[in-house]
Amino acid sequence: MDFLSENVYIDAGFQHLCESVFVRLCQIVGTSVQVAIRRETTDMREMVGKRVADNDDPINMESGSIREGFRLEGSDLDIMYWLNNHRVIFDMSQSELYYTENKTLILSDSSESPPGFTLLELLTPTTNRKVQSACVPMNDRLYISSSLYRQQTQTHWYPGSTGHGPCESGEVGGLEYDFAWCFACDFWPPSASSWIDRCHSWPDREVVNEIVRNGCHFVPIGHSLGLHEQEEWRISFSLAEQKLVHSMNHCQFLTYGLLKIFLKEVIDKQSEETNKLLCSYHMKTVIFWVIQQNAVPLWCPQNLLAGFWVCFKLLLKWVYEGACPNFFIPENNLFLSKVHGSAQRKLFLELHGLYEKGLVCLLQSPSIKSCITNVLYNPRLSICTNEDRMISECDHDKELFNEIYCNISYSPKNLDHCIKYLHTIELMIGEPLTQYQVLMLQRSTAEILQSTAFTLHNMYTNTDLNKHMYIADRMSCHMLKLAAKLGFVSDMMYIAMFYCKTFRYREALYITEMIKVKLAQPGLMYRRRVHPERYTEAVGEQSWSTKMRQAVAEDIWLNNFTCYINELTPEQQFALQNDEGFLCIPLFVLLHFIEFLCYRHIDTTLAQTALEGLQVLVHHDQGLYVHYLNRDISWEILGICQQMTGNLQAALYSYQQSITQYPWHTIQNATQMRIQDLHIT
Incomplete structure (x- = not known):
């Protein structure tokens, strides 16, 4: 059954509809300028961070939807961490490129693992306790167990965080996050060498060379059907995928965004049995293959829905066959452990039902529905696709x-x-x-x-x-x-x-x-x-x-390695103990705080006025000046001021309020210490 043979009929009305969806997606996903801003500012932060990192510092890299340039509701924050002084190699000859006095080398051994997975053998000694604790002997060699390393590195800093695949996952401030500790490799995996030869038309050679030059990562999760699931690591192409998404033109990027919206608002709403089978990564894989195979001759606003439909048909084909080939290692079937059996058949029938409706199925998406109906009811509606005039x-x-x-x-x-x-x-x-x-x-x-x-x-x-x-x-x-x-x-x-x-x-x-x-x-x-x-x-x-x-x-960021205000020293010290590098203080809270501290030495009446202003702000602000994630430090500062004036009961109340807030700054120990210092029984 070939679902790719049937083309969408394109006429002036269809182009008009595509343009309307293009404009709507620019409103939801962002214009090309907005997306460029998001990417380039993050590029700069990571560039500076990597250049100043010492050999024994951990490195972090943002990945996932937000790093790609999305700011969709539900876009998750993915951060990968790795030890700068540990490197993975694929063969022993690559060890000659490292000074082993300050680099711990790890050998990838994929001889007994499914495609896309590998074992990691520790070649040289490590001083890192978490790596040491994760080592297990196998066949007279020492391997780093992915499951043990995952346990060692998951800190559960934020309430409600749980293990999810290779990550520590949770939600804070309405933002879902995935933190994963991994290992970096400066080389391109031999198992993905065929990908290089496939890149004839997309991406261009310069992007391919950059991707290969930047290597890959290994995240701590084994294949559920592998021989060594608890010890295996998955090869991660997050950095390569980021470069590929950034090399898309804006119409391709918006089509990718539409696939993500369609998954969340239409596909996942079909039934509870199937709503967890597909994920955003499958949507990314689909559009990668469609772009590389030149399945869409022209990616432009007037052709956007044709591109979407080709992607949807390829997804339908994959579900029918039960095989979603990883873009870099096609032998790695991303459906292998989830999309099979009765669940696969159910999902196929649901997707085929949407397919039979044609593009009308997009009307099931609340985000897209209005722009489609506007065109259907107003065929002469003038639509401007000039991005400069959209924002x-x-x-x-x-x-x-x-x-x-x-x-x-x-x-x-x-x-x-x-x-x-x-x-x-x-x-x-x-x-x-x-x-x-x-x-x-x-x-x-x-x-x-x-x-x-x-x-x-x-x-x-x-x-x-x-x-x-x-x-x-x-x-x-x-x-x-x-x-x-x-x-x-x-x-x-x-x-x-x-x-x-x-x-x-x-x-x-x-x-x-x-x-x-x-x-x-x-x-x-x-x-x-x-x-x-x-x-x-x-x-x-x-x-x-x-x-x-x-x-x-x-708002004001205070680097916790530096003292700015003596009265906040305990908060900064305890936050540092919890690996929190900053205090973020609401601007207007800090303004009142500094005025209070200064007026105490000049005019006690004005000091009281500053304190009253701070108290009104902290007690009654509804998020206008004090973001809810900053309420712990705001209540803390109010308590400090009240304690300094001798109003110990009010200070106790403020400290108690600080403890009940979301512990964004991890200052609870400082708060408990201040409560004990009040000596209120």
């Missing part, structure tokens, strides 16, 4: 500044590390960067300067070297003022914190007053909230650098 300047800027804010998360540990970051950024200035990456680099520079300024000051805090203290102080002030010229409006808060920390309370209050004036501007953009017309009136058509400095404010 306003303000919406474009919201996307850009939010992605920059979310991707700035560097945590240098000491002054040497700060200097390494600054040197890395200096070298990158001369590299060919996109306009979004240039802005990302500008904001990155501001953050590293802030960490450096406080780190330098802390080094000379308790010394008798007055001259050195004076020089360090001047350098720190200069760096913070420079950072304020490079970053957001809210970056001025670091100057206020520094003045407060160095007992220059009036100067700190002068800065907070300046910040309040800027925050009161009608065109201010704060956490993506903004009045579009007023924003455009204030900074429309100006450079992004100017907009960032004059009209954008975000």
Whole structure:
């Protein structure tokens, strides 16, 4: 039965319908500009992070839907972690490329494993306790057990997290996450060599070479039908897949998005028996094969639904045959352990029922239905597929500044590390960067300067070297003022914190007053909230650098390796013990906090006013200024202020409230310690 032989009839009405769906998908998935912003800012963060990593540091890489550029409801955050000083090789000759004094080598042995899976033999000694604990002897050799390594590395930081396949999975803030510890390999798997020869038309040779050059990873999960399920590892092509998705044109990417929407809103709604059989990875595999096989001659807005239909027919064919070939290793049947027997037959009948309805089956998708019915009822409806006219300047800027804010998360540990970051950024200035990456680099520079300024000051805090203290102080002030010229409006808060920390309370209050004036501007953009017309009136058509400095404010990240506010030292120390690198403090909470700390030394009445403002904000905010993930630290700060004024009962209540919030910052131990210090019985 050949489901690929039948073509969709294309006429002017069909093209009109395709254009309508294209516009709707741009609204849901994003325009090509929005998708580029998401990808390129993340590229910059990972580029900087890898360049500054020491040999014994863990490396992390974002993968999955969000890394690909999606921001769909339900898109999950996938993060892969690996040890920088461990590497997998495929044959012993590759060991010559490594200095084994600082690299632990692991050999892939797939001789007894199903396609796409392998055993990992530890070749050289490791000092990593988790790797040591996961080793098992087999045939007089030492292998790393995937199941044991998975147990060793799953930390369950967040409440409700569970093991799911190779990952630790859960949900926080409405966002589903999958964290997986894996091993990296700098070489392309021999079992996937045929893929290189298949790439005649897509992807182009430059992309193929980059993919092969970047190697692969191994995630801790065995094949359920393998001989050594508990010890086997799966070869992961996450990085290669990311490069492939990024090489798609926007129509192909939107078709991939439509397949994901169709899976979630139509296929998974057919029956409970079949709604877990297919997953987003199958949709990705389908579109990879369709693009590479040139099954669609032209990927453009007027042909979008034809591309979708070819993908759907190939999926139907695979379900009928019970075989979904992995894109890199076709011998690895992705349906082998799930889509078979009665469940397979049931799923096929459901999909075939949708197929018989034709494209009308898309009407079952709530996200797509309206744009189809609009065209059906208004055949002369004018549709503009020009992406530049789909998104306003303000919406474009919201996307850009939010992605920059979310991707700035560097945590240098000491002054040497700060200097390494600054040197890395200096070298990158001369590299060919996109306009979004240039802005990302500008904001990155501001953050590293802030960490450096406080780190330098802390080094000379308790010394008798007055001259050195004076020089360090001047350098720190200069760096913070420079950072304020490079970053957001809210970056001025670091100057206020520094003045407060160095007992220059009036100067700190002068800065907070300046910040309040800027925050009161009608065109201010704060956490993506903004009045579009007023924003455009204030900074429309100006450079992004100017907009960032004059009209954008975000919450404040404190690097836990550096002390910014003495009163928060316990929180930072306990968070670090839980491997939490940052405290994220709501901007307006921090503003009240600094004013309270400063006015205590100047005017107790105004200190009480600042405390009352903080109390109203924390007690009554409905998410406007205090995101719910930041409520633990906000209640904590309120309790600290109340304790400092001697209002111990109020402080106790605030600390108790902090403990009941979602433990985003993992500061519960600090809170418990503060409660004990109250000595309230």
